[in-house]
Amino acid sequence: MATPFTGEGERRKGSVELRALAARRLRPVADRGAPGKVNRPLLATLGELGLLSRVVPLTGPVRAQDLCLLRESLAYACTEAETALALQGLGAHPVVAHGTRAQRARWLPEVAAGRAVAAFALSEPGAGSDAAALELRAEPTGAGGAARAGGAAASGWRLHGEKRWISNAPQADVYTVFARTGPGSRAAGVTAFLVPADRPGLGGEPLEMLGPHPVGTLTFDGVPVGPGDVVGEVGRGFRLAMATLDLFRPSVGAFAVGMARSALDASVAHAEERRAFGGPLKDLQAVSHLLAEMATRTEAAALLVQAAAAAYDAGEPGVAARSAMAKLFATETAQYVVDSAVQIHGARALAHGHLLEHLYREVRAPRIYEGASEVQRTIIAKELFRAAGAGASP
Numbered sequence: 200m201a202t203p204f205t206g207e208g209e210r211r212k213g214s215v216e217l218r219a220l221a222a223r224r225l226r227p228v229a230d231r232g233a234p235g236k237v238n239r240p241l242l243a244t245l246g247e248l249g250l251l252s253r254v255v256p257l258t259g260p261v262r263a264q265d266l267c268l269l270r271e272s273l274a275y276a277c278t279e280a281e282t283a284l285a286l287q288g289l290g291a292h293p294v295v296a297h298g299t300r301a302q303r304a305r306w307l308p309e310v311a312a313g314r315a316v317a318a319f320a321l322s323e324p325g326a327g328s329d330a331a332a333l334e335l336r337a338e339p340t341g342a343g344g345a346a347r348a349g350g351a352a353a354s355g356w357r358l359h360g361e362k363r364w365i366s367n368a369p370q371a372d373v374y375t376v377f378a379r380t381g382p383g384s385r386a387a388g389v390t391a392f393l394v395p396a397d398r399p400g401l402g403g404e405p406l407e408m409l410g411p412h413p414v415g416t417l418t419f420d421g422v423p424v425g426p427g428d429v430v431g432e433v434g435r436g437f438r439l440a441m442a443t444l445d446l447f448r449p450s451v452g453a454f455a456v457g458m459a460r461s462a463l464d465a466s467v468a469h470a471e472e473r474r475a476f477g478g479p480l481k482d483l484q485a486v487s488h489l490l491a492e493m494a495t496r497t498e499a500a501a502l503l504v505q506a507a508a509a510a511y512d513a514g515e516p517g518v519a520a521r522s523a524m525a526k527l528f529a530t531e532t533a534q535y536v537v538d539s540a541v542q543i544h545g546a547r548a549l550a551h552g553h554l555l556e557h558l559y560r561e562v563r564a565p566r567i568y569e570g571a572s573e574v575q576r577t578i579i580a581k582e583l584f585r586a587a588g589a590g591a592s593p
């Protein structure tokens with residue numbers, strides 16, 4: 200197929216190499232892991248291969264296009280490796296972008312080597328899509344602490360409350376935690392803290408989910424944090440969370456595209472091999488047209504993801520809408536493609552251990568996390584009206 204972007208040939212070559220590497224080095228380690236458990240040998244292998252340091256760089260920013268290339272390619276061959284890599288990037292990104300020298304020195308080399316597990320703790324039982332409703336309290340400590348509820352001058356805080364649906368929790372080694380230092384309601388007054396897992400008062404439970412990656416709760420019973428644990432500035436944590444999601448949203452789309460490509464290729468092979476009514480399935484027009492539709496939508500999703508990532512890297516305006524479009528379209532497309540692939544494969548796709556049974560479980564969550572599809576539509580619509588007001592298209 201034609202290569203519409205500059206450097207596209209190079210990108211596709213990189214993707215083929217990454218897929219092969221994932222199949223050879225990562226797939227066997229992933230297969231030895233257990234569902235719902237952090238796979239530390241898999242993280243160590245991702246570290247040894249130098250893949251984690253591309254999403255957790257010790258210096259310089261993360262490039263969205265590279266993050267998307269990695270996520271799409273790994274997802275094609277090994278979703279477990281893809282997700283392990285993405286979660287290290289998500290959990291550590293606030294420190295990569297805004298960490299102090301001490302925070303960076305303590306954690307980034309460990310996370311990039313796959314020796315320490317990172318997590319991003321924003322969601323709460325009462326604050327999912329409406330993340331600005333978060334209630335985890337950071338109560339000031341020290342003399343006159345309560346009077347300094349503004350937080351800026353506090354000598355420290357104690358965290359009280361709960362986080363829920365946190366990937367890698369409670370097995371991670373370090374959490375970026377968003378808490379309310381106040382004053383101000385909603386997005387104002389939220390601060391990001393870097394909380395090591397061994398802080399007193401920090402607990403949590405694993406949650407059993409449809410997909411295989413680890414997710415759990417975190418409970419904070421007076422967990423002590425100090426000024427040295429603040430990531431970025433006191434009271435500006437919500438912006439930091441949203442900036443992290445701006446980078447990761449297109450890459451969730453890339454994860455979806457990788458799964459869609461994998462399901463599509465399996466379906467093409469199956470339609471060539473499987474015989475019914477005296478010939479291969481591909482001779483049935485209903486099947487070949489379905490494959491054509493799956494391929495077309497997957498290609499469109501891939502192009503939207505790439506355009507959003509390129510716009511992010513170039514610092515172009517309108518990135519929020521582009522990222523939202525990429526995530527929305529790619530995750531909805533992957534759901535359609537994986538479901539269609541199951542249909543083409545028939546019963547065998549639903550047998551435990553089949554690639555499509557695995558993808559069918561994996562493909563559902565990305566339409567919910569990092570902003571459900573409905574939330575992405577709201578972002579896109581807001582940008583449309585904002586741009587219309589400013590006399591430009593997004």
Ligand SMILES: Cc1cc2nc3c(=O)[nH]c(=O)nc-3n(C[C@H](O)[C@H](O)[C@H](O)COP(=O)(O)OP(=O)(O)OC[C@H]3O[C@@H](n4cnc5c(N)ncnc54)[C@H](O)[C@@H]3O)c2cc1C
Pocket residue numbers: 318319320321322326327328329363364365366367408410414564567568569570571572573574577
């Ligand atoms: C596998 C998995 C991993 C996750 N990992 C993390 C993590 O690492 N860190 C973290 O902080 N969180 C994580 N989450 C949580 C995730 O971000 C939330 O689930 C998500 O933000 C949605 O919140 P909710 O589940 O509470 O749904 P709700 O906010 O209750 O929304 C439910 C539904 O209501 C509808 N809806 C909500 N708002 C709107 C709106 N404005 N307009 C129209 N419809 C709307 C949508 O259909 C939505 O799906 C994870 C979730 C999953 C499933």
